[in-house]
Structure formats: structure tokens, C-alpha cells
Amino acid sequence: MLNPAQQxxxxxxxxxxxxxxxxxxxLVEAGAGAGKTYCLVxxxxxxxxxxxxxxxxxxxxxxxxxxxxxxxxxxKSRTDGHPxxxxxxxxxxxxxxxxxxxxxxxxxxxxLGSWVDLLSEIGGVGxxxxxxxxxxxxxxxxxxxxxxxxDVLKLIIRFLxxxxxxxxxxxxxxxxxxxxxxxxxxxxxxAISKHFIGPGKGPLIGFFGDHWQKIYGNGCGKxxxxxxxxxxxxxxxxxxxxIVDALNRIRPDLPQNxxxxxxxxSVEVYHTNGWGGKRMTGQHYGGDLPHxxxxxxxxxxxxQLAEDGWDFSPEKTKILMLTHKALAKEQGYINLANxxxxxxxxxxxxxxxxxxxxxxxxxxxxxxxxKRYGAMFQAMSGRRPAILSHSDKExxxxxxxxxxxxxxxxxxxxxxxxxxxxxxxPLPGSIENKEQELVRIGLEPDPDEPSSIKRIRKLKAVxxxxxxxLDYFIDGHTPFSTKHGVKGAEFENVLVVFGRxxxxxxxxxxxxxxxxxxxIPNEKIEWYERNRNLFYVVCSRPMKRLAILFSQLLSDSAxxxxxxxxxxxxxHSFHI
Numbered sequence: 001m002l003n004p005a006q007q008x009x010x011x012x013x014x015x016x017x018x019x020x021x022x023x024x025x026x027l028v029e030a031g032a033g034a035g036k037t038y039c040l041v042x043x044x045x046x047x048x049x050x051x052x053x054x055x056x057x058x059x060x061x062x063x064x065x066x067x068x069x070x071x072x073x074x075x076k077s078r079t080d081g082h083p084x085x086x087x088x089x090x091x092x093x094x095x096x097x098x099x100x101x102x103x104x105x106x107x108x109x110x111x112l113g114s115w116v117d118l119l120s121e122i123g124g125v126g127x128x129x130x131x132x133x134x135x136x137x138x139x140x141x142x143x144x145x146x147x148x149x150x151d152v153l154k155l156i157i158r159f160l161x162x163x164x165x166x167x168x169x170x171x172x173x174x175x176x177x178x179x180x181x182x183x184x185x186x187x188x189x190x191a192i193s194k195h196f197i198g199p200g201k202g203p204l205i206g207f208f209g210d211h212w213q214k215i216y217g218n219g220c221g222k223x224x225x226x227x228x229x230x231x232x233x234x235x236x237x238x239x240x241x242x243i244v245d246a247l248n249r250i251r252p253d254l255p256q257n258x259x260x261x262x263x264x265x266s267v268e269v270y271h272t273n274g275w276g277g278k279r280m281t282g283q284h285y286g287g288d289l290p291h292x293x294x295x296x297x298x299x300x301x302x303x304q305l306a307e308d309g310w311d312f313s314p315e316k317t318k319i320l321m322l323t324h325k326a327l328a329k330e331q332g333y334i335n336l337a338n339x340x341x342x343x344x345x346x347x348x349x350x351x352x353x354x355x356x357x358x359x360x361x362x363x364x365x366x367x368x369x370x371k372r373y374g375a376m377f378q379a380m381s382g383r384r385p386a387i388l389s390h391s392d393k394e395x396x397x398x399x400x401x402x403x404x405x406x407x408x409x410x411x412x413x414x415x416x417x418x419x420x421x422x423x424x425x426p427l428p429g430s431i432e433n434k435e436q437e438l439v440r441i442g443l444e445p446d447p448d449e450p451s452s453i454k455r456i457r458k459l460k461a462v463x464x465x466x467x468x469x470l471d472y473f474i475d476g477h478t479p480f481s482t483k484h485g486v487k488g489a490e491f492e493n494v495l496v497v498f499g500r501x502x503x504x505x506x507x508x509x510x511x512x513x514x515x516x517x518x519x520i521p522n523e524k525i526e527w528y529e530r531n532r533n534l535f536y537v538v539c540s541r542p543m544k545r546l547a548i549l550f551s552q553l554l555s556d557s558a559x560x561x562x563x564x565x566x567x568x569x570x571x572h573s574f575h576i
Contacts, residue, residue, distance in 0.1 A: 004257035005235035009035055012233040017046050019229055020204065025197050026229045027181070027207040031254045032247065032540030033238025033490070040179055040208045041078045044085055047175060052084045055174070061086040063173040065093050067180040086173070090184060091149050094156040095132045097169060105130040108158050112151060153185050160191045170202045181207035182214035182221055189220035198227040212251065212536050238490050240265035243546055249565045250536060265544040269566050270574035271554050272297060279553060287508065287553040288500040294551045298497060300576045301549055310493050310545060317493040320538050331473050333466035339458045346470065352430050353459060358471045364425050365407060368400050380425045399424045412467065413460030494542035499551035505531055507550070511558035549574070
């Protein structure tokens, strides 16, 4: 006999399969833990069973756009790599459609704002080939122009305006499924909706996702169209009843059924209104505890929760915090974080120095310290140097031992200087070129020097220990994470710390608005939904236990909202 969650999921799957059989465009709304990916995979299998061989005979494919390469690989694995399915990230998929239309690309590229000045400097596109790779860096060579990720999306939107292109699109891909639709680029999602949704307008369209889980700025969010059939999955296979009950009160329009109503867990909410010290001020931090007090409250609450049975090992528990700056202070890389304007530069390794340190140097050093020399050379892109004598081994050992020592005692600049001298391992050409540029400019900073040089100077003054701390965090070896960093993940226990630190979020104000959504000014609706979605995402991560700590001051109205959602008996004053 099916449990309540399975029954709800089956009803949704039957409705999706019916849409597929009748060639009706649809949208699957799947709240947290609802089994959205399972539904997507089952729909793909249903299609393969009915039309897989037919598509292959006609050289047609089921396109499945996913948000990440990891998701793409998962779709391939769970459908046994069926040749009729073409899973891809959005940029790679779009590029596969337009890459062969070189004359049109040359025609359209000069009209993209980001290329106007670049192309004017070289006299236009000329006969250069237009290309794109997964790195998405803009560049212009003698024979080739490489596009940025955003360029690919802007171009596909232009191409979709042409009826001939839409016919080619639909002929190659008679079915298009979009996973995590809410995070899909707004312009691309709008173009698909405009040109393809509706009877006979193009491929069968299926959206899978949840507009309440849109937490990225350029996503389209909610999609509505009269020709689009909405199918809700009223299931939650992740969380215990007490957590799902709270989620259903937060989101009553998408009620969920749990797999096993008998499983127990806990939800507790702690606020710091009773703390008697002076809180921070200013636009970003107003009303929050000082950083040191937030740290003390977190540590004290962890002790209390551990006594209640929480296991704070990284495999069992995540502590979710709002910003990388707050997290960096907890984890020991705040000076490193302060070097960069954007978090993605260091957390997602978009800076070339950070990428080299975390993807090459740290694996090299860790492998050497563990005497895994084969792995050490493999981390150097497989370039094994010639070691022909005992003196060669001694020289390598001397340089590597010195490097390990500098990692613990020196700055990033000290480590780079050592690597430039020993070339063990060698610096990438892009970093070596920057270092040579620094030498030409001189040791003394120049107020007029490029911002990239100023950033490198600041970076090199930071202790290398902070790189080690950052790398440890990125690899998931700590119980900490940012809220954005765990979207789609689940953990046995989750402690959420709500505070200030970014003007895009104010959870006290969000909770005040949530008590009467009709009172939200029009200019605040987008802001409100951003706060609501992030609140929902983090509260829906745990399987068994959820604890919420507010370091910012909460109004009576905000506390009333929390009481309505979680129960007044679950709201605790917590201060040390």
C-alpha cells in the first residue's frame, strides 16, 4: 500500500503522463522534498517507452535543460544514457542550436551592447569564427571570437524571433523539458513561453521546479500562461511531520503529505530580544548583534542542542548563515573575503589566483604531506618532472617542505614568491604574467594603477592560512554553509542563523509583511518574495531537526508571525 507522499506523487505523475500523451504543455510545481527530479526522470522514461525508438529513427531528441553539470550527469545516469535524451545546461544547449549559423552570429553580435566598443576597436567581426566554451570568457583573436555565457542567451533570444529557426528547433527537439525552471534566465524563459507554449506552436514544453525556490537574481521565477497546465506534487519525502506542518502553514497553497507520519523530530525558534547590549547600526547591520556576540550565541546554542541529541559533524548537521562575510568571520577567512567585491570571485573560484590555490596547490600540498606522490604529480595536471637522481629527490623534498611551512606561517605573497623561484609546482601562465606586470609597476602602490593590480596587492598581504580555511569550507568539510550554498541539499539537522549584513534581506521586516501580504507595497513585492523564498528554502532543508536563531531584533509583529507558523510554545528567548 502506498504511503501518503507516494499517493500524492502518483497522482501528479499520472497527470504529467497524461499531458505528455496528449501533447499538452505543462508545469510541475514541486515544493521542497517533493521528488521533483524523480518526477522528471519518470516522465523521461515514459516518453522513451512510447517514442524513444521513433525519435531516434527521425534523428530527433528529447531536450532536457538542467541548471548544473552535476544535474546533467544525474539525468544521464538515471536514464541509462538513453541516446534519445539530450540533457544539457542551458548555455551549452543554446550554443548547440546556434553554433552552425555563423553568418547570422556575425550579423547579430555587433548589436549586443557588451561588444560594441570591443568590435569597434578591431574594425568589426570580419571573417572571424564565433565560438564559445564552458569557461565563458570573452576574447578576440586573429581568427576567432569567444563569447560570454550571457552572450549566448542574448543571441538565442534573437534567433527565436526567426520562424525558420523555430522550425529547425522543433524539428530537432520535439520535446523540451526545463529543470529548475524558476532559475532559468528570465529572457530565455520568456522567449520560450512567447514562441512555443500553446497548441501547435512548437515542441512539447514541460517545466519542472518551484517558484518559491527561486533565490538567484536573474531567474524568471513564477511562470503563468493559460495554455500551461499546472500540476502540483503534494508530497514531501524529506522531512518529518512536525517540519512539514510548519512548511504547510508557511505555504498553505501547496500542502504536502509526508511519507511516514509517525517519524518524530523537532522545530525550535530562538530570538535574542532579551540581550541587553548595544546592537549594531547602519543600513546593512542595523538591529543585529555585534559579530562577536553572534558567534558566542551560536556556540552556546550548539552546546544546548548537542545536549538535546544533535550531532554537529558535517555529515549530519549544517549551520546556515546569510552572507559569506559572516561565514568568513566564523571560518577564519574574513580578510580574504574582504579583498573581493563579489562573493563568487572567491567562493566559486572565479578569480584565477583562488582557482589555482584551491584546485592545484592545495591538492598538491595535501598529497605530498600524505606521501601520495603519484597523486601530487597528478594534481599538477599530470606533468611529472624528471627525477633522475637522489639529489633531485632531495631538492624536491626541500622545496616542498619549505612550501608546507610557508602555508602555515607566511602570506599569500610569500607562497607566490616561493613558487616563482622553485616552480614546484609552476604557476599558471595567467598568474605568472600578472606577477611580471606587478614587477614592472613596482613595489609601491600607484593610485592610478588598474583595480586588478590593487586587488592582487591586497590578496598577497593576506595570511595563506585563510586560503586553507576557504578550501576546507568549499570542499564541505565544515558544518557551515551559506543559505544559497545548500539549495537542493538536505541534512538530518539544520541550524539557521538569521541576521543582517545585506540590504537585500531583512527578515524582521519580511515577517512583519508576512502577517498581511495584502499590505505589501507594489515596489516591495519583489523584495518580499526574495526574502520569503530564501526563508522557505532554508527551513525546508532538514530531515529531522530544525532550529532557528535570530541574531537581529524582532518586533512583536514578527514574533506573532513566527508563532503562527511554528507554534507559540516553540518560540524561545535566548541570550547569554
